[in-house]
Amino acid sequence: MEKLKELFVKKDLCPQVILTDRDLALMKVIEIVFPRSTNLLCRFHINKNVGAKCKQHVVNDLQKTIDTLWMEVVWASDEVEYGQRLHQLEQTSVDYIGFINYVKDTWLTPHKHRFVGAWINRVLHLGNTTTNRVEYAHWKLKQMLGNSICDMVKCWKAMNSNLRLQLGNIRASFQKSFYEVExxxxxxxxxxxxxxxxxxxxxxxxxxxxxxxxxxxxxxxxxxxxxxxxxxxxxxxxxxxxxxxxxxxxxxxxxxxxxxxxxxxxxxxxxxxx
Structure with a gap:
């Protein structure tokens, strides 16, 4: 995080939003190094974890219903709607105390302001609510590397090719925005x-x-x-x-x-x- 901070041309600037997984150590460091930044959590990974816990605790017939209710909690547009949606989820999950305790204790009580719409809709995140784009870039790089035992030259060439490919795609999208009118x-x-x-x-x-x-x-x-x-x-x-x-x-x-x-x-x- 300190190295990231050094990259800013103006040292008094900081990212408005930093998006991470629920890595508690990293989140603590962000509070120290970038105290004015808002640390959001990746919705994709949260929903994936909640879905897995739902399958573990809830009978098959109710899993889809509870998944839908959970998504409505996450996408609640204001605090009133959030309270209503959460109440519905709690009522439906009344026989699955392990699941609802996990949802509330692990995610909602400590972190709802980092991923629930009622709170993050107030933050200028520019549409970045998941880390999927970075995950995809890592996956693409791993494919280009092929394996984990290549030498430094091969690694550098793969990383260079990956970056050039990304830059080419970005420049192409810019050109479309300039010249192609829908x-x-x-x-x-x-x-x-x-x-x-x-x-x-x-x-x-x-x-x-x-x-x-x-x-x-x-x-x-x-x-x-x-x-x-x-x-x-x-x-x-x-x-x-x-x-x-x-x-x-x-x-x-x-x-x-x-x-x-x-x-x-x-x-x-x-x-x-x-």
Whole structure:
């Protein structure tokens, strides 16, 4: 963690969110080295562990029902809904005390604020709620290495090839965002965004626009989750732009979605010799 901190150009900066598995030692170190960062836990691995415990304790006929109730707890959008969903799960699992104790003691009581929607929807995680992307990168590298007994040269070549492949895929996706326009993005409403933000971000905005029909411009109904956790305009914002006939401004989109190049941008006033 200290080495990671050294990589930041501005030493007073820190990651807003660090996503990990439930490694208690690592989580403790994050609190010390990055005290201002929010440490979220990987939903995928939590759900996998809870599913395995469900199979261990619960009879077959109820496993699917309890799995569904658990997912509703995880995705609860606010604390009231969380309490209701948890109560339903407890009632259904009343005969399986070992399972419900595991769920509450291992996950919900100490860590609900690290993976349950009611809490993490307030955190700017930009859609990163699992470590799957990193896991996939590790799996791909292991495939390229072939085995664990290769020499340093072979390891370096495999890692170099893996990184070049990833960079190539990222650059290709950037090019698509620059030059390929999907039919749903042709509207003047997206005029400032086309070619300036990623297509993934545009797709999320298009999906969010569908909520405007019943959200309107009401912030309370909206919940503003897309804005607070993804850094993208939420339904009530989009409703106000649509009502005023205003194209979506580029500055309401977080800079993460606007970076469509791998090049390092020099800061204004930097001593670059010019």
């Amino acid at each position: 039919h749903t993005h042709i509207s003047p409403f997206y005029g400032y965004l086309r070619g300036s933000i990623s297509r993934a971000a545009l797709r999320r905005i298009v999906e969010e626009l569908l909520r405007v029909d019943y959200v309107g411009t009401n912030r309370k109904i909206c919940g503003c989750t897309l804005r607070t956790s993804y850094g993208l305009p939420c339904a009530c914002q989009l409703g106000r732009y649509a009502l005023g006939g205003i194209p979506i401004p580029i500055d309401v989109v977080h800079v993460h979605w606007r970076k469509l190049t791998m090049e390092v941008e020099l800061e204004v006033g930097a001593d670059d010799g010019s």
